[in-house]
Amino acid sequence: MNTPQRRPVASDAPQERETAGKDREPATARDTGLDADPKRRKFYQRYNREAGYWDALYERGEDELTAYAHHYLLRKKVIQRMLDRLPAAAGREALDAGCGPGAYIPELLRRGYRVTAVDQAEGMLEKARSRVPPLAQERVSLEQASIDALPFGDGRFDLVLNVGVLMYLSRDGDAVKELFRVTRPGGTLILTVDNRRNLADFIDLPARLRGMVKKVFRRRRRGQASGASVPSGNAGAEPAAHCYGPGELAALLQRAGFVVDERTSVGFTPLLFNGRRILSDRMDIRLGRLLAFLRWLPLVRLGGYILVYRCHRPATASGDA
Numbered sequence: 001m002n003t004p005q006r007r008p009v010a011s012d013a014p015q016e017r018e019t020a021g022k023d024r025e026p027a028t029a030r031d032t033g034l035d036a037d038p039k040r041r042k043f044y045q046r047y048n049r050e051a052g053y054w055d056a057l058y059e060r061g062e063d064e065l066t067a068y069a070h071h072y073l074l075r076k077k078v079i080q081r082m083l084d085r086l087p088a089a090a091g092r093e094a095l096d097a098g099c100g101p102g103a104y105i106p107e108l109l110r111r112g113y114r115v116t117a118v119d120q121a122e123g124m125l126e127k128a129r130s131r132v133p134p135l136a137q138e139r140v141s142l143e144q145a146s147i148d149a150l151p152f153g154d155g156r157f158d159l160v161l162n163v164g165v166l167m168y169l170s171r172d173g174d175a176v177k178e179l180f181r182v183t184r185p186g187g188t189l190i191l192t193v194d195n196r197r198n199l200a201d202f203i204d205l206p207a208r209l210r211g212m213v214k215k216v217f218r219r220r221r222r223g224q225a226s227g228a229s230v231p232s233g234n235a236g237a238e239p240a241a242h243c244y245g246p247g248e249l250a251a252l253l254q255r256a257g258f259v260v261d262e263r264t265s266v267g268f269t270p271l272l273f274n275g276r277r278i279l280s281d282r283m284d285i286r287l288g289r290l291l292a293f294l295r296w297l298p299l300v301r302l303g304g305y306i307l308v309y310r311c312h313r314p315a316t317a318s319g320d321a
Helices: 038-049 051-057 068-082 105-110 120-130 134-139 172-182 199-203 205-222 244-256 281-292
Strands: 091-099 112-119 140-144 157-163 183-194 259-266 306-312
Touching: 051 068, 051 120, 051 259, 051 306, 068 105, 068 157, 068 183, 068 259, 068 281, 068 306, 091 105, 105 112, 112 120, 112 205, 120 140, 134 140, 172 244, 205 259, 244 306
Parallel strands: 091 112, 091 157, 112 140, 157 183
Antiparallel strands: 183 306, 259 306
16 A cells, blocks of 8 residues: 555645644555555545545434434534633634545634644545545645544644544554644543443343343354454454543543543444344434433433543643653
8 A cells, every 4th residue: 555645735834823733744554554454445435535525414404313423413513512611712723634525624624723633544535535624734734644643743633533433443542642632732522422331222121132142152153263363254344443432431541641521422222132223313303303412311411422521731741751
């Protein structure tokens, strides 16, 4: 695979303030992990193909979305509210790490940030480039880069977004450490992942029972194999994303050095029975709105399909260690 090169939207304008460290060289093919990581390569190929779908999704009206696609609209609204609660952003630096089709670039520009957006998929970067307003070209830079080998100096960014990306990485711990490294002391990280302990799966007892039985048989087969590796059956199958429980995600962020300030979830439907939908998209979306009013209950608050966490990098020397 060719070495990804730096791909700016426009020539980089002079920084309005000094960054904490010099940018690193653009990531090599080895750094991106595509050559050595089959899981990442398959997701890269998938999202490069689907760039047009994801770009169109954020342009659709609420009534045009399926219950699952509606989650992304809800996620965007929650992130917008988190951004609104941050200090004034004029002249500050923001990184969208895993920008996809660039849905958050206009939101960051509107709040005054200078925006750097990275993604591994060229197709996604092309869609993101189309979202940059002509008058804001000098405030945006797009680059092809890997999240676990970011080509930026330490502590450069006041705000870092990582939206729906972490669960596709094999080295998630390395990725979170990189996000911590490039976040300015006192700066903010907003990160989202799919929730392994979502409400719909929790109340789908038949599917949970079936999953427990499968887990028992898998353990038994591994025991019979006496430690030998067991092939998965279809080596070319789509790899599974790693979903996180609320506590698991908090621990991962804290190990990297972040302090979790706020956590919530979105998307409480569709409800399932034995792994199958039981309501229409319209009914599921309406039920999801009703359940959102109950988010003061702990089971509901962190029971959505998508977890959204807001963290900060401590400004103290101990937090930077």
